[in-house]
Amino acid sequence: MTALLISEVENALKLQGLSAEGFVGLLDADFIRPLVGSIVGPDRVIDLKTVDAAVRAARSSANYVFVMGAKTASQVAAGLGADANSIVAMIAVGGDGPPASSLRAMGVMSVLVDATEAALKPLLARGLEFRALRALELAHRCEARRIHRREMELVGHPPETMTDDLNTHQPPPLPVGPISAYNLEEVSEAFERAYIDRVQHLCDSAREAAQYLDVSAATLARRLRKEGNGVNGA
Amino acid sequence: MVHRGEKSKPVFVVVDRGDLGDKVKAILESLGVGADIRGFASVLEVLGESGPKTAAGLIVSTAAAGPFLQDLLRWTDREQTDQVPTLVVGKDSDEQALEMVLGKEHVRWIDVSEIEPRLNHFVHLAIEVNDLRSFHDAHEAMAAQLRDARMRLFYAEIEHFQPSEGPPCGPPLPTSIEEIQSLKEAKAQFERGLIRAAVRESGSLKDASAALGISYTSLWRRMR
Numbered sequence: 001m002t003a004l005l006i007s008e009v010e011n012a013l014k015l016q017g018l019s020a021e022g023f024v025g026l027l028d029a030d031f032i033r034p035l036v037g038s039i040v041g042p043d044r045v046i047d048l049k050t051v052d053a054a055v056r057a058a059r060s061s062a063n064y065v066f067v068m069g070a071k072t073a074s075q076v077a078a079g080l081g082a083d084a085n086s087i088v089a090m091i092a093v094g095g096d097g098p099p100a101s102s103l104r105a106m107g108v109m110s111v112l113v114d115a116t117e118a119a120l121k122p123l124l125a126r127g128l129e130f131r132a133l134r135a136l137e138l139a140h141r142c143e144a145r146r147i148h149r150r151e152m153e154l155v156g157h158p159p160e161t162m163t164d165d166l167n168t169h170q171p172p173p174l175p176v177g178p179i180s181a182y183n184l185e186e187v188s189e190a191f192e193r194a195y196i197d198r199v200q201h202l203c204d205s206a207r208e209a210a211q212y213l214d215v216s217a218a219t220l221a222r223r224l225r226k227e228g229n230g231v232n233g234a
Numbered sequence: 235m236v237h238r239g240e241k242s243k244p245v246f247v248v249v250d251r252g253d254l255g256d257k258v259k260a261i262l263e264s265l266g267v268g269a270d271i272r273g274f275a276s277v278l279e280v281l282g283e284s285g286p287k288t289a290a291g292l293i294v295s296t297a298a299a300g301p302f303l304q305d306l307l308r309w310t311d312r313e314q315t316d317q318v319p320t321l322v323v324g325k326d327s328d329e330q331a332l333e334m335v336l337g338k339e340h341v342r343w344i345d346v347s348e349i350e351p352r353l354n355h356f357v358h359l360a361i362e363v364n365d366l367r368s369f370h371d372a373h374e375a376m377a378a379q380l381r382d383a384r385m386r387l388f389y390a391e392i393e394h395f396q397p398s399e400g401p402p403c404g405p406p407l408p409t410s411i412e413e414i415q416s417l418k419e420a421k422a423q424f425e426r427g428l429i430r431a432a433v434r435e436s437g438s439l440k441d442a443s444a445a446l447g448i449s450y451t452s453l454w455r456r457m458r
Contacts, residue, residue, distance in 0.1 A: 016403050016427065017422070061413045061415075129387060129394065133384035133397065147373065148370055152314070174430075176368075177364075178265065180365075182446050184428060198408060202410065202411055214417065
């Protein structure tokens, strides 16, 4: 699949530590599976099964481009809301849904009339590049936000005016300038604390958090003890 | 190839009739930071037409500012992201000046008798704020460029976009279950960004490894 991304985009992703792996999410479009599989490889085709699963995948950080039946594409677009076209590239196939102009207005990137490799491959490449640029954009926006937070802290604004939407601890931004601390161990530990804290807020229990973090419950407990944190929801 | 990031040179404005400017200069030299120091003997010179438009930091003595301190503090009090970090040096017994400073979060007060350590701390702070603002602008500009490009890509106005390198980013924190990466992956991503930041700032791998507290060999291995 990575061959569909131009090398400049792939390198930009890698440089920022982002995955360049891409996937095609398929929903209600079984007839096109062999063609998609032949372009991207069968292991890169993900069956999304339901509209909800597609909406979740679109909102995840994984690199997705969607190929869907026209009617289903309109349902997914509705599920994503007004900003559907700024989140994920959807390619609608088949003629059982709304007309192409309506689908585009709903946020569908393209409507595939001619289901051939020559027609589909550039669309998949475009969709994947769109998603890759979005990942890079989010990385820069998040870093800008962390930098702003640090700036406000230094200038002297009270922390309660700077909480984020989840009201959890934010990691420090990457160091800037000659005065910042760059010590790998020290700064990485601060990031790890913030990351674990955020995952705990998203999970119902410490056990679930450990699973998502891919560490054992004992390891997580040890790290939390070290950091002097409580366990949310456990 | 290693490049230092493009950053604006900080400008410090000092309003004083004594040796505050020299002290600031000495601190900046000890830090190895290239900065411009603009010294003024009165507030009116700063607020006048040929005065500075903004600064990375303002250091003012109440003796030089006199009754115009309030006007000078108003000059520093701008939009949140443009406020000028300010240090007022006066006597703790000067209640009138103290009252002007109260409630202004970006303004610090020090008594003339304890200048040394706190002036040093303030200069550090102002430099870091200046750097943060510079990087913040670079990230925002990059994000805006990427958004414009991807929307043009979406509507097939362009075929491809070649993103420039841009300043390094740490990984975004997850906002939903689906976005959670393993701790190992997230940490590795963060460390890659940190290493890029150190190399970018230091200008050489040797200096970067010293700043990161790891050996040159270890840095080389991690970069590969």
